[in-house]
Amino acid sequence: MLKFVLKRILMLIPVILGIVLIVFTIMYLTPGDPARLILGEKAPQEQVDVLRDQMGLNDPFVVQFARYVGNMLRGDFGRSYATNIPVAETIAERFPKTAELALAGMFLSVLIGMPIGILSAVKRYSILDNISMIFAMLATAIPAFWLGMMLIIAFSLNLKWFPSSGFDTFRQMVLPTITLAAVNAAVIIRMTRSSMLEVVRQDYIRTAWAKGADQKRVVLGHALKNSIIPVITVIGINFGSLLGGAVVTETVFGIPGLGTAMVNAIRMKDNPLVLGSVVYIAIVFSLVNLAVDIIYALIDPRLRE
C-alpha cells in the first residue's frame, strides 16, 4: 500500500511538468499582451513596450519557459503581473474560502444525494422515485448563476433570512452551499440510483432476501457497499474540480476564492498567477484521485493488490 502511494506521488512530477509546458505554451501563443492589459486601453504603445521589456516578455519562448521552470523547481512561483504579490501568497490566501465552499457543497450534496438515491433505487417507480428523478433533471439543467440569483432574491432580499454575499459567517454560507450542492446532488442521486439498481438485481442479493435477512441490512449492508464505487468516483471527480474553484458561484455570491482569482488572471494574461494556480490545482486533483483510489482499495478487498 505504501509503495503504491509513493509511486503515485512520484508520478506527480512528470504530470506537473507536462501541464506547465502545455499551459505555458497556450498562454504564450494566445493573443493578448499582459503589459497592455495591465496598463489599459489608454496607455500609449511606447509605454506598453517599456513595460514588456521590464517584464522580460520579449525574450524567446525557450528562455522564458526555462526561467519559469527553474524558479518553480526552487519553489519560487514568481509574482503576479497585475498585483506584484507573490503567487504562492495569493493562492494561499484565496484557497481556504474555495476549500470551505467545496467541502460544504460536497457534504451537503452527499447528505442529500445518497439517501435519496438509495431510496429511489429501493422503491423504484414510486412517487418518491419520480420526484427525485425530476429534481435531478431540474438541478442539472438549471444554471448555477440563475439558481444563485433566485435564492438571493427569495431568501435574502424578500425574506431577509440570509445575507446576499460573502462566506465568513454560517448564515453567509447557506445560500452558496445550496447553489453548489444542487447540481452535485443531482449527479449523486442518479449515480447512486443506477448503481444500486444494478447491484440489487444480483443473485447474491436475492440469496440474502431468501435467507430472510432484514431489508435494512440487505440494502445498507450488502447492496450499498457493492454499489458505492462508481459513486465515490463521481464524488471524487466533482470534489477535485470544485477545489479548483466554482467560479460562477463565487462571482454571484462575492466569495473571494481561487476560482475568481484564476479567471481574472487568465483574462489579464497574468501568466505567473495562471501557471501557479494550474500547478496547484493539478497537485490537488491528483491527490484527490489518489485518495479515491485508496478508498476503493479499502472498500473493495479485490482491489487491494
Add this chain to the structure above:
Amino acid sequence: MKRLLSLALVVMLVLSLFTACGGDSAGTNPGGEAAPAAPSGEKDSVIVAMNADPTGFDPQVTLDATAMMVMYNIYDTLVESDGACSSDIRPGLAESWDISDDNMVYTFHLKSGVKFHNGEPFTAADAKFTIERAMVEPATASYCASIDKVDAPDDSTLVVTLKVPFANFLMNLGGSFFGVVNEKAVTESGEDYGRNPVGTGPYKFVSWSSGDNVVLAYNEDYHGEAPAIKNVTYRVLPDTSTALVALQNGEIDALPNSAPIDAPTIEADPNLNLYSAPGATIAYIGFNTQAAPFDNEKVRQAVKYAINKEEVFMGAQDGDGVLANSPLNEVMDGYNPDDPVMNPYDLEKAKALMTEAGYADGFSCSIKLAAGQNREKVAQVVQAQLKEIGITASIETLEKGTYFEQMAVGNYEVYVGGLNWPDADDMLTYLFASDGPFNWGSVYSNPTIDELLVKARQENDAAKRSEMYQQIVKITDEDANKIPLYFPNQYFAAKNSLKGVRVIDNCYYPVASWSWE
C-alpha cells in the same frame, strides 16, 4: 436504525440552517464580516462596493478604477482638481503657487506640518520623488510628457519646469497618478509597496484581503479638516445584481457605478438615492481610413448619414445619457451643442453618397469590438442601419487581448470604441492626433489637426482654446474618420441618509466629504 439516524441528522442539519447564529436579522445588521471594520449602520463607518479586486495601491503603477477609488482617499495631491476632472484648481499639499510669465516654470509653496501615515514628515523631497517617479513608470510616463525637470530648493518649495507650456498641467496634477508618496516608504517596501501604501490623506491603509475587502481608517494626524466618517470598508462584489441586493438589504451603504438597468429599481426604493451625472466616456464608431472602402471619405460620410444616433442610443443604452455630436461633452472646452448637427440621420443622402462613391450595390465589411462593455448592442443596431444602404456588416466580438493585438496593427475595418477623458485636449489628441494612442494602426493623419492640438495645449486663454478645438471638431465631422454616438450617464447609488456624495468621475469619490444624516 441506521436509516432513522441519518434521517434525524438531515432534519437537525436543516433545522440548524434556520436558527440564527447570532440573532441578527439580515435586514438591519447582516453580514457580520470577518473584516475588522465596524458593521454598516454605525454612524462613523461606511461600506462601499467595488466591482473588482484592486491590483495594488501604488499611485504611479496602478491605474485600475477600483484601486484609484481607494487611492484618492489614501493620498493627497499637490493641488485638488476633482481627480483631474475640473479646471477649478484648489490648494492641496501646495498652499499656493506662482507661474512664470512664459508659463513654463511652476513654483509650489508646500504646506508645512504635514505627516505621512508612517509618521515621516512631508517635504518637497517627497514631492520631487513622486513626480520623478511618475516620469519613469510606464503607467504614468505619458502624463509627464511635458515635464522637463523637478527641483526642491528647500523643504517647502517645489519647482517644476516644463518643456513647453501646457494649459492642463495643474489640472493633471490632481490626478491619482500624482498621488504624493513617501520616498522612504517606497524605497523600503520595494516590490511590496503596492500592498503597504503610505500617504498623507485623510484615511490610512489598514488591510487588504485579496478579493474580499479593503479597510481604511481615519488618519488622526490629518492636516486638513477631520472627516465625519472614520472607517471605510470597500467590499469586492463583482456581480452587479448581487451588489444591488446587498445595497437594498443594507449590507453595503454605497454602490458606485451602478448599472443603468438598475436605475428604476433604485429610484423606486424609498431608502435609496440614485445620483447621476453625464459621463465623459464617448461611445463612437471608428474606421480604418487606409483600407478600402473606408479610405473613401464619401463612404464614411454615407455611414454617418445612415446611422440614426437616437436609435443606437435607445437600443444600446436605453436613452441613458446624452447624444454626442463630437467627442466633447458639455464640461469640455470647445463644446458646442449646435454645431455639428447632433443627429445628422438622412437615409436619402446616405444612399446618394454611396452611389457617388461608386458603391451603389453596397459591400460587406466587419465591425470589430471588444467584449464586455455593452458595445455589442451598438454594433447590432448599426448593423441593421447599414443594411438600409446596402452595407452588409458582420459583427466580430473579440476577447480584449485579441482585440488590442488586432487593432494595434490596423487589422480592422470598422469598430465600436469608447474613450474616457475629462478634458478636450486628451480626448481629441487620443482620437485624432497622428500619434494618438487611439489612432489604431496609425491609419489617420491630419497635420492641421496636429498643429491645432499643439497650439491649444499651450494656449492659456480658454476662449481661444475652445475655438481651436471647435475647428478640429469641424474637420473631423467633415472627414468622418470617427462618428461620435453618445455619452452614457454615470450612476452612484447609496442609502439616502448618506450625504455629501458627488458624481464627477467614475473613480473620484473622496469619503472625507461624506457624512451620515
